[in-house]
Amino acid sequence: MNFTKLIDAFGIPGTYIGSEELSTGNNNQTYRLHFYDNGDMFYIMQRLNTHVFKQPRALMDNIRRVTEHIGQKLKQVGCADAHRMVLHFLLNKDGEPFVEDESGFWRAYRYVDRAYTYDIIQDSFCFYQAGRAFGEFQRHLVDFPADTLTETIPHFHDTVDRMRILHEAIENNKAGRADSVRKEIDFILAREKEAGIIVEALDSGRIPWRVTHNDTKINNVLFDSQSRAPLCVIDLDTVMPGSSLYDYGDAIRSGTNTAGEDEENISLIHFDLELFEKFTRGFLETTADSLTREETLLFPTAARIMTLELCARFLADYLDGDLYFKIKKPGHNLIRTRNQIELLRQMEAATPAMEAIIADICRQG
Ligand code: GN1
Ligand code: MG
Numbered sequence: 001m002n003f004t005k006l007i008d009a010f011g012i013p014g015t016y017i018g019s020e021e022l023s024t025g026n027n028n029q030t031y032r033l034h035f036y037d038n039g040d041m042f043y044i045m046q047r048l049n050t051h052v053f054k055q056p057r058a059l060m061d062n063i064r065r066v067t068e069h070i071g072q073k074l075k076q077v078g079c080a081d082a083h084r085m086v087l088h089f090l091l092n093k094d095g096e097p098f099v100e101d102e103s104g105f106w107r108a109y110r111y112v113d114r115a116y117t118y119d120i121i122q123d124s125f126c127f128y129q130a131g132r133a134f135g136e137f138q139r140h141l142v143d144f145p146a147d148t149l150t151e152t153i154p155h156f157h158d159t160v161d162r163m164r165i166l167h168e169a170i171e172n173n174k175a176g177r178a179d180s181v182r183k184e185i186d187f188i189l190a191r192e193k194e195a196g197i198i199v200e201a202l203d204s205g206r207i208p209w210r211v212t213h214n215d216t217k218i219n220n221v222l223f224d225s226q227s228r229a230p231l232c233v234i235d236l237d238t239v240m241p242g243s244s245l246y247d248y249g250d251a252i253r254s255g256t257n258t259a260g261e262d263e264e265n266i267s268l269i270h271f272d273l274e275l276f277e278k279f280t281r282g283f284l285e286t287t288a289d290s291l292t293r294e295e296t297l298l299f300p301t302a303a304r305i306m307t308l309e310l311c312a313r314f315l316a317d318y319l320d321g322d323l324y325f326k327i328k329k330p331g332h333n334l335i336r337t338r339n340q341i342e343l344l345r346q347m348e349a350a351t352p353a354m355e356a357i358i359a360d361i362c363r364q365g
Contacts, residue, residue, distance in 0.1 A: 002023040006045060009099040010090040010108045013037050017109040027052045027237070027326070032111060043090070047104040053237060056105045057165060058150035060097045063236045064089060065149070066211065067311070070140045075223040082223075084112050085232045101171050109119075109272055115222040120260045126228065127255050130221045131282025133230035134247055136316040141211040142290045149211060156214060157246045158224045159195040159309045166312045166319075168356065174330060175321035179335065187341050189309050197301055198245050207295050212242035225256065244295055248283055249302030253310060255279055256303075256308055261310070262328075271346035276303075277357045284361055293322035296362065300347075307344040311337055 007016055022030045022044075029047040048056050058236025067086050074082040090096040090108040099106045121127045155161040168180050168246065170185060178185070201207045213220070213233060220235040254261065256275045259268040280299065284291070317324045318333035325333060347354075 001031065003031070003045060004072065005101065006099055006106055006108070007033070009092050009101075012043060012090065012108070012220055014041055020131065023301050033108075037060055042113060043108050044111050045106060045108045046107055048237075050105055053152060055150060055152045056098065056100075058090075059152040059237060060107060062149045062152060062239050063087075064097045065112055066141065066144065066239050067237065069144050070137075073140045081231075082167055084115070087112075087232065087234060087236065093313055099176055112231060112234075114225045116225055116325070117219045117222060117234075119219050120258070121218060121255050121275060122254045123195045124274050127218070127225065127275045128278035128282040129223070129228070129230045129265065130218055130255060131279035131284075132286050133233055133282075134216050134251055135283040135286030136230075137213055137233045138210065138244055138247065138304075139286050139290060144211045146209050146211045149239070151240050153238060153240070156240065157242060157306075157309065159312075161197050162312045163192050163195050166225060166316045169316040171321060175319060177319055177334075181315065181318070181337075184311075184315055184334075184341060188315060191308050191344075194301070195305060195312075198249075198298065198305055200241055201294070201298065202243055203214045207243060207245070207292060207298070209241045210244050210245050211239065212244060214238035214240055214242050214246055214250075216254070218255040225291050242337040243302075244287065244291060245302035246306065248280075248299060249304075249306030251279060251283075252299075252303040253340075253343070257339070259339070261336055261339055262332070263339055265299055265340060267357065269339060269342045269346070271343055271350055273350060273353055273357070274352075276354060277361075280358060281361055284365060288365055296358065300351050303350070303354065304344060304347050306346060307340055311344060312338040314340060 001019060003019060006181045012035060014035035017034040017036055019031045028048040031045045033043045033045050050056055053059050070086040071082065074085055079085060089108045091097055092099050097107060118126060162272055189323045202209060215235055215238045220233060222231045222234055224231050256272050258270045258272050263269060314336040318337060322333055327333060
C-alpha cells in the first residue's frame with residue numbers, strides 16, 4: 001500500500017518509515033504508520049468500509065464533535081495525559097477529518113502508544129476497568145445533545161428491525177443455507193417478543209435517548225501498558241443517539257464470554273458471573289448519577305437482548321452468503337451464531353443471579 005498521497009493530504013510531519021496492517025475489527029481496513037520526527041511517531045490510517053458506513057462524512061462529523069467534547073472535558077479537569085485519553089483525528093488541508101480519493105474514504109488519528117487491548121478478558125479487574133471506561137464515556141457525553149448527531153446507521157440496535165431482517169434473510173435464502181440451520185432459526189425466533197423491550201422503552205419515553213458508543217466490544221477499550229488503567233474508548237464509528245443499555249448490554253455480551261465470540265467448541269463457552277459483577281460495578285460507579293432506575297433494572301434484559309441481536313445478525317449474514325461481517329473461515333458466521341446462542345442460553349439460566357448481583361451493588365452504592 002502506498003500512503004504517500006494520504007500522508008501529504010493529512011500533513012503528517014516527519015519521515016515516513018513504513019506501515020503494517022492491523023487485523024482488528026470486522027469492518028474497516030486499518031494500518032499503523034511509523035514516522036520519525038525527533039523520535040518514533042505512529043499514526044493509524046484507516047479505510048472506512050463504505051458498504052457498512054454509508055454516510056462517512058456524517059460519521060466523521062459525529063466522531064469529531066464527540067471527541068472534541070470529551071477533549072474539552074478532560075482539559076477542564078486538568079488531565080495531564082489528555083492526548084492519550086481521547087482519540088485525536090488529523091485534519092486535511094480543508095480542515096476536514098478525512099480524505100476521500102479513488103482508493104476510498106480515509107481517516108487518520110494519532111496512535112496511542114504504550115497501550116494494549118484485550119480480545120478476551122484476562123482477569124476480572126480489567127473488566128471492572130472496562131466498565132468504568134465505558135461508563136466514563138457516557139458520563140462525559142451526558143450533556144451532549146444526542147439529537148444533533150446523525151443516525152449514521154439507521155436502526156443499528158433496533159432489535160425489532162434486526163428480527164425483520166432475519167425473517168427476510170430466511171425467506172430469500174440467498175445462499176441456500178436455510179434448511180441446514182432450522183434449529184438456530186427456531187431458537188432465535190422463539191425469543192422475538194423479548195427483542196423489542198429496549199426499543200419500546202425508548203419509544204415510549206420510559207428510558208432516555210443518550211449519546212452512546214454502540215459497539216462496546218471489550219477490544220474497544222485501550223489500557224495503559226504500565227498502570228493497566230483504562231485510557232480511552234476507541235472505534236467510534238457507531239457513536240450515535242441510542243440507549244445506555246446498548247452499551248452496557250453489548251459489553252456484557254462480549255466480555256463475559258470466556259471463550260470469545262469466535263470459539264467453535266461450544267463446551268468452552270462460559271457466561272462468567274464474576275465478570276458480569278465486575279463490569280456492572282465499574283459501569284454503575286461511573287454512571288450512577290445519570291442513569292435512571294428503569295435503565296438499571298433493565299441491565300439483565302439488555303445483556304440478553306444484545307446477545308440475541310448478534311445471534312440474529314450473524315445468522316442473517318450467514319443466510320445471505322456472508323456479505324457483512326468479515327469471515328476468516330467457511331461457516332464462520334454460523335460458528336458465531338451458535339456461540340452466541342449458547343451464551344444466551346446460559347444468560348437466561350443466570351438471570352435471577354444477575355438480578356441479585358445488581359440489587360446488591362445498588363444497595364451498597
Ligand atoms: C462489528 O468491526 P467490529 O468488530 O468493531 C459490528 C458490531 C458487532 C461486532 C461483532 C458497525 O464490530 O456491531 O457487535 O462486529 N460493527 C458494525 O463482532 O456492524
Ligand atoms: Mg466497530
